[in-house]
Amino acid sequence: MPPRKRIFREDILKAAVQLVQEEGTAALSMRNIARTLRCSTQPIYSEFENMETLREELVAYIREHYLREDADSYKQVALSFLHFAQQEKNLFQLVYLRQRAAGETFFEDPNEAQTIHKLEVNLELPRQKAAEMHRRMQYYSYSMAVMMATCYLNFSQEEISTELTEYYRIILSYYKQVKSEEELQHWLERSRNLLV
Template sequence: MPPKPIVSKQDIIKTAIQLVRENGMSSINARSIANALNCSTKPLFRIYKNMEELKNDIIVELNAYYNLFMDSRITEKNRLLSQGVAYIEFARNEKMIFNTLFMNMTMAGSSLQDVIHAEWNRESIENVKAITGLPMDKAEMLFINIWLYSHGIATQIVSNGINMSLETVTKLLTNAFKQFSIDISENNK
């Protein structure tokens, strides 16, 4: 019977997530994880075939963490506005994780149509349609405008270290939502 591993898969993932949180995904390698776990690299490769498999598990866990964060903050009153604020809040609170999930070519090859038709965005687009009375194509346009605006603020916070309070973020997005709604509605006439 093989020896029972002292290090578990959960230990590896938890440690790797902490390394990503502190130093980004580029800090993830067998040696850095083994050093953080105070072990050799052998236990890692008893559990994982290779680093690619481990990195895939890390991304799955980071996405689950992000989804829980977002789900706890999105409200039905205005899903798009609360989604944008939560997205920026996540960027501010978890800069390296945000960078790993949203700034390292994870959406390479995606189009705006891919974003609009992604399952996880449809509920917000339907909510926009309901609260604004815009037709679906205009609700989708409003979604894209706010999504891009939110991502711009988030990336400024992450990459340039701009410090913005949640109150300021909320005001900016609320004003953008109102103005984009007006502009899109007027273009509907």
């Protein structure tokens, strides 16, 4: 009778996360994951064909377990992403500051469909415009996150919140073609549930 399996795919991914959190992305190897699990590399190779396959699945695992956000607030999704960059610098670097293969998606957002729908409904925007507006907000949030993850700047929670609100006001004015402060206030009020 073959020996019972002791190490499962999930165990390997959790150990890889722990390794990256503690030692950084350069430490990510089959041998170091095995060291973290206190086993040989055999159980890892029986689950993952090679390091590239493991890395791809690890990135998907991190997105699902650390970046998926069911918040009702648009701002809360951005705050969670920025908090991840600030608190999990090594994981952020693994997921977002890596060389991309030709044709690979630039910015993976597990909350994208839900977020775009919220913008469509609250701001009465066509889907294409809502998607474009969200993409611009992503770029802004991503640049803040890179600065935090690389220790270039360290924003306080209050500064992050203020920056997001101010940029949202600017981009909202553009996409709704706001002509007055009164009109801007109307759309801010319509979307206040997105900003809490």
